[in-house]
Amino acid sequence: MFINRCQFCNSPVSMPDSLCPQCRKIADSEKFDSFTERCPVCSMPLVSLVYRCPRCSAGGKYRILSIYDYRAPFFRHMLEQWKFEGKRSHTALFAQEYLSALKTLYPDLSPVVLVPVPCSEESLRKRKWDQMKDVALYLKKKHGIDCAFLIENRKVTLNQQKTLDRAQRISAAEGKYGINDKEAVKTDRSRICVVLDDITTTGSTIRSCVKLLENSGFRTGTAVTLMAEI
Ligand SMILES: [Zn+2]
Ligand SMILES: [Zn+2]
Known part of the structure; x- marks a missing residue:
């Protein structure tokens, strides 16, 4: 008989792709919601209740829901393994985490289109698979949530760079990513694009992806990341 095992400690569990109750308890205790308040504007966890959220004070307007604290050792270890x-x-386990966050944000998931942030071409070469694309495809296959690979890596070659003026060069430097035109024509602009990434550090990746989507006429919702460094 096939026995399901805990993704972390290998002890038998009843559900596939899950954690045993002990490991689940540790993981849950590392969730931001278990010990911190969130900014009412951008939904990032607040370092202090006295000071305003630094992202919003700086004029940020993009909403990001991060599930786990990157400083928490248990879940970070799982993320590093992945x-x-x-x-x-681990993709299946992590996809469940994204799914519960998405359900909280969007009780009706039918207008949602998941837009994963692509991994770098270097990691893709090394690992042969893209972790966020894996999550999006899993959620599509198992839970029928649409996804579109609207964001792609952009490489500005040295030759191209020579022909750009200064302002263009600066935006090219910021613009690590671009819109995948083939995916864009297939995607309905009235849907809500939800950007998915694994770790938020400064939030600049999410911000540039959301900006790109909005500049291309897409509606965007709250981005979801598994972990955040705050
Ligand atoms: Zn376990
Ligand atoms: Zn904020």
Whole structure:
């Protein structure tokens, strides 16, 4: 008989792709919601209740829901196994985490289109699979949530750079990403694009992806990331 095992400690569990109750308890205790308040504007966890959220005070307007604190050791270890040690089987477990966050944000998921942030071409070469694309495809297959690979890596070659003026060069430097035109023509602009990424550090990746989508006429919703460094 096939026995399901905890994704972390290998003890038998009843559900596939899950954690045992002990590991689940540790993981849950590392969620931001268990110990911190969120900014009412951007929904990032607040470092202090006394000071305003630094992102919003700086004029940020993009909403990001991050589930776990990057400083928390248990979940970060799982993330590292997934991202750097090739433990692709964690995709299913992580997809469940994104799914519960998405359901909280969007009780009706039918207008939502998931837009994963692509991994770098270097990691793709090394690992042969893209972790966020994996999550989006899993949620599409198992839960029928639409996804579109609207964001792609942009490489500005040295030759192209020579022909750009200064302002263009600066925006090219910011613009690590671009819109995938083939996907864009297939995607309905009235849907809500939800950007998915694994870790938020400064939030600049999410911001540039959301900006790109909005500049191309897409509606955007609250982005979701698994972990945030605050
Ligand atoms: Zn366990
Ligand atoms: Zn904020």
